[in-house]
Amino acid sequence: MRLLRLARISLVALRHGLDQMILDRTATTRVGACLRRVLPARSFSEAPEVRLRLALESLGPIFVKFGQMLSTRRDLLAPALADELAKLQDRVPPFPTDQALARLEAEYGRTVNEVFARFDMQPVASASIAQVHFGALPDGTEVAIKILRPGIESIIAKDLALLDTAAALIERLWVDGRRLKPREVVAEFAKHLDDELDLMREAANCSQLRRNFKDSTQLQVPEVYWDFCGKSVMVMQRMHGIPISQIDTMRALGVDLAALSRAGVEIFFTQVFRDGFFHADMHPGNILVATEGVRRGQYIALDFGIMGTLTDRDKQYLAQNFLAFFKRDYKRVAQAHVDAGWVPPGTRVDEFESAIRAVCEPIFDKPLKDISFGKTLLRLFQTARRFQMEVQPQLVMLQKTLLNIEGLGRQLNPDLDLWATAKPFLERWMSDQVGPRALLRHLRDEAPNWAGTLPQLPRLMHQALQDNSTEQARRALENMGRRIEAQQKMIYACVATLLLLCGLVLALLLR
Numbered sequence: 001m002r003l004l005r006l007a008r009i010s011l012v013a014l015r016h017g018l019d020q021m022i023l024d025r026t027a028t029t030r031v032g033a034c035l036r037r038v039l040p041a042r043s044f045s046e047a048p049e050v051r052l053r054l055a056l057e058s059l060g061p062i063f064v065k066f067g068q069m070l071s072t073r074r075d076l077l078a079p080a081l082a083d084e085l086a087k088l089q090d091r092v093p094p095f096p097t098d099q100a101l102a103r104l105e106a107e108y109g110r111t112v113n114e115v116f117a118r119f120d121m122q123p124v125a126s127a128s129i130a131q132v133h134f135g136a137l138p139d140g141t142e143v144a145i146k147i148l149r150p151g152i153e154s155i156i157a158k159d160l161a162l163l164d165t166a167a168a169l170i171e172r173l174w175v176d177g178r179r180l181k182p183r184e185v186v187a188e189f190a191k192h193l194d195d196e197l198d199l200m201r202e203a204a205n206c207s208q209l210r211r212n213f214k215d216s217t218q219l220q221v222p223e224v225y226w227d228f229c230g231k232s233v234m235v236m237q238r239m240h241g242i243p244i245s246q247i248d249t250m251r252a253l254g255v256d257l258a259a260l261s262r263a264g265v266e267i268f269f270t271q272v273f274r275d276g277f278f279h280a281d282m283h284p285g286n287i288l289v290a291t292e293g294v295r296r297g298q299y300i301a302l303d304f305g306i307m308g309t310l311t312d313r314d315k316q317y318l319a320q321n322f323l324a325f326f327k328r329d330y331k332r333v334a335q336a337h338v339d340a341g342w343v344p345p346g347t348r349v350d351e352f353e354s355a356i357r358a359v360c361e362p363i364f365d366k367p368l369k370d371i372s373f374g375k376t377l378l379r380l381f382q383t384a385r386r387f388q389m390e391v392q393p394q395l396v397m398l399q400k401t402l403l404n405i406e407g408l409g410r411q412l413n414p415d416l417d418l419w420a421t422a423k424p425f426l427e428r429w430m431s432d433q434v435g436p437r438a439l440l441r442h443l444r445d446e447a448p449n450w451a452g453t454l455p456q457l458p459r460l461m462h463q464a465l466q467d468n469s470t471e472q473a474r475r476a477l478e479n480m481g482r483r484i485e486a487q488q489k490m491i492y493a494c495v496a497t498l499l500l501l502c503g504l505v506l507a508l509l510l511r
Contacts, residue, residue, distance in 0.1 A: 006162060009059060016055040017044045049084035056085075061092050061128025062159040066189055094126035099150045100133065107230045115228070119145070129196050129305070134238060142238040143225060146199060153197060160190050196305035199234040205304040206236060212275045218263045220290065220300045241288030241300045247411055253291045260289065260297055261413035265421045267299060268405050272398065273315050273429045280308040280397040282404040284411075308397040318398075319430055326423045330357040343387050355383045 020042060044051060056067040070077065071085035100123070104112050112119045118136040124144075125132040129152060133145045167182035195201055203224045210221035220239065228235035242249055251257060271278035279286075279301055288300035310318070317340055324332040334352040337343050343352065409416045 009162065012055050012058045016051040016058070017042060017048075018052065018055055020044070020048075047080070047084075049078075049081045052081070053084050053088060056088060060159075062156055062193075064088050065128055065193070066163060066186075070185065070189075092126050092128050094123045094131050095149055097121045097123075100131070100147050103147050103150055103232055104145075107233045116143075116145075129193075130199070137225065137228070137235075141225075143228075143235050144222070144238045146202075146234040146236075148197065148199060148232040156193055156197070160186070160193070163189070192306060198231055200229060200231055202303075202305045203229045203234045203236070205307045206234075208277060209271075209279065209301065209304060209307070212271070212277065213267075216267075218298060219267050220295065220298055222300075222302075239288060239300045239302065240292070241290045243284060244287045244289050244299075244408065245284040245411065250289060250291065253296075255289060255291060255297050257412045258416070260299075261409050261416045262421050263297075263299065264405060264408055264412070265416070266425060268401065269422055269425050269429075272310060273319055273426070276310040276312070276315055278308045278310075278398070278401060279304065279306075280401050281306040282401055282408070284408065287408070306397070308401065310398070319426055322422065322426050323430060325360060326426070328357075328361070330354075330360065347387055352387055355386065359383055 046054070053067065056063045067085045067088045071082050071088070077085070101112050101119075104115070104119075108115050116135045117138050117140060120134045123131045123133050128149075130146050130148045133147065134142070135145050136142055163186045164183060167186045170182045203226070206221060207224045210223065213219045213221055222237035222239050225235045225237075244250075247257070250260075268278065268282075281303060286301070286303040288302065290296055290298045290300060317336060321333050321336055324330070324336070330353045331349065333356050334349045337352065338345070338347055338349060
């Protein structure tokens with residue numbers, strides 16, 4: 001079967017002239033010279049980037065998803081190729097309903113009629129990994145039932161093996177192959193696919209996002225019905241709304257598109273900076289807008305297979321850089337990159353600052369319609385390569401999501417000022433992180449640790465003095481000294497905070 005699949009891939013590649021693309025990039029190598037003797041030179045009316053997109057579409061959903069993921073790695077691709085791959089559409093015919101019923105019965109050990117009060121035979125959505133049917137639980141609750149494609153696991157495993165083989169060949173045959181790290185890209189893609197193949201993981205993502213936005217007036221997230229979920233089935237609340245791409249319909253229904261665009265920016269920054277957990281697949285097909293009742297004009301999130309996470313350090317770094325960008329403090333941006341170790345230690349900050357200024361200065365004081373974030377990101381990546389900056393894997397999905405936000409903003413309100421909308425949010429967030437409230441919060445969080453550590457200090461000192469090993473004693477004393485010093489600093493901070501608060505209260509009383 002693998003040989004047949006490989007043969008089909010080869011035929012598709014030849015039909016779309018991908019062999020000519022390989023020859024063009026291996027022309028100066030011995031392998032390229034040998035290939036030219038075997039493969040005749042041909043001409044095509046379409047550009048190479050277009051031919052590659054068409055080939056991926058012909059090869060099926062897994063290759064389409066790979067192209068979609070690759071389009072987000074603009075640090076690896078030429079701009080024309082990245083733009084073309086971004087056009088890939090994951091439109092897949094639904095699989096037969098009897099296969100869906102069989103998958104459900106295998107998961108539940110019962111017939112569908114015994115599990116659900118209603119199951120709609122016609123699917124409402126179909127993608128490369130799964131498809132969705134509407135139905136109802138025994139108590140009448142309307143639900144959406146997501147079902148994995150039968151046999152998709154083995155198909156993906158075989159195609160991933162072939163992709164890995166192709167990536168290894170690219171590294172050996174293409175001069176720039178190793179720099180582009182194709183095998184690492186395939187491994188990253190495999191990880192995302194593995195996450196999407198476990199619908200229990202997607203259900204957990206959905207549940208977490210819903211909990212994060214439980215009291216939100218901007219975003220709705222469906223409830224997960226855990227008793228009906230499994231590795232190959234996810235059952236969640238049915239949401240009612242229209243696709244966000246239907247601009248004219250929303251305008252006719254009286255939805256405030258300007259407010260909707262601003263809310264989208266706030267939702268994104270809330271996910272990133274407050275929670276460090278964000279929806280990383282925010283294309284129009286995964287977002288609805290409520291058009292009825294008190295929730296009219298609110299976003300509805302769907303499809304939680306791809307989520308991004310950020311550490312506290314990532315969030316601090318991003319917030320500082322965003323604010324520095326907004327204030328046009330490019331020296332601070334450059335220094336933050338050096339401090340984070342993302343560029344070599346010997347990098348001249350003034351040169352890096354000048355390069356960043358050249359990229360970012362032209363985009364300020366312009367409405368969104370006049371700014372191309374795709375081009376801005378491309379120039380930033382070019383600057384990164386010039387200064388040997390490492391692209392951080394944890395930020396790749398964030399960059400992709402920013403591009404999605406740009407696309408949605410252009411559709412809803414071309415005059416949206418992304419900077420003016422985001423800046424107050426980031427300033428509030430930074431104030432919460434480094435201001436008095438943040439200090440009090442950290443003191444409260446660390447209090448249990450102090451209570452457990454302080455009583456142990458005399459015993460730890462005694463153990464250190466009694467230790468027969470001089471080196472161990474020295475290390476123990478040094479560690480204990482550092483712990484005492486840290487505790488003292490925190491105590492001083494507490495006292496200073498209390499004195500400050502008392503001073504503020506006295507000032508208010510004396511006014």
